[in-house]
Amino acid sequence: MNDVDARMDRLRRAARYRYERLVESEIERGSLDPDEVREERRLLRAKDVGQHARALIEEAERRGVFEGNPYHGKPLPSNDGRHDPDWWIRSKIEREQITGIAPPAFALRKEDAELDEHLDALSVERDVRDVLEDFNARVKEARRQLLGGPPVVTPLRDVDAEVVAWRDRREARAASDAAAAAAQAAASDTRPSRWWRRRR
Template identity: 80%
Template sequence: MNDVDARMDRLRRAARYRYQQLVDSEIERGSLDPDEVREERRLLRLQDVERHARARIEEAERRGVFEGNPYHGKPLPGNDGRHDPDWWIKAKIEREDIRGIAPPALALRTEDAELDDHLDALTTEDDVRAVLVDFNARVKEARRQLLGGPPVVTPMRDVDAEVGRWRERRDARRAADEQAAADRAAAEQAARPRRWWRRA
């Protein structure tokens, strides 16, 4: 802030103080309604806050503070008209893939999205069943707890149906691997030079 701005700021504050003194004296004399004055002061404070915030934002834009900010000039992601005070922490957890400290509702939602890949890495049906039973138990426990936080919307998995889908995916992978191996063998066979002569 330069000297001219500082001087103007002092003059504005002095004028505002004199105005407040004048209004207070008029209230004491009974010529002004105190409720109306209170409402007017509240509105003026809101305008001052808005003006101050706008000035700070414009100053930050001039300095380039918002350069590279993915949300600059855009609506916040995931805001579908409902106010969610935890939007920023949810976005940070998802963006930085933070595990272990998230509320159970968020941790289970992330785990549910990755569960099929986790199951596909297992080799035996017993292991798949054990993982599914454990997952369902944790979903049920999270629904019972009344610790606050976001609600648990993750559905429990039908163990038998999931095992059947795991088998189908495993069989499809095996068939694709066998087909790829056969295609490689055929390509290698085709790439070998053919003999044009026969032994007698």
């Protein structure tokens, strides 16, 4: 054992001693529950923490702690086998339809999915460009991860390509509306009116 390891070992033993004295004094003052301290010490001494955790879960199952849990014995919903540390917050947001407080990664992903529909409601190209530029600026800001949270995977939108797609959708809707109006007018012209049928 070299000098650094020996020094670190002495520091660890000193810290453990100070911690145990602190725990004992807190138990004497009544601010710590002796049963909880005993359980914590047992956990720290356990050689296999996973085995200890499984034993605690089995004990809790015998006491009925998990009764009424909708996920007991079932796979978690929306779990496709990949590790997702944010599954619980995402499922809560979807289940309760929470808006306005989601992390930027989730909020931008949802906004990206609904962006075409939002753009189609606009009638001026300048407004479409403004919305797209604002969206791209917020995606760039969120990618800096200044506030933390899950990574932002929402892609930037190409403003010029989106404007062309917006125009194409507008023209297709206008052509469809015109065709529907023409079909309706043709259908109403072929039927004789009631007064004409009565006179004949």
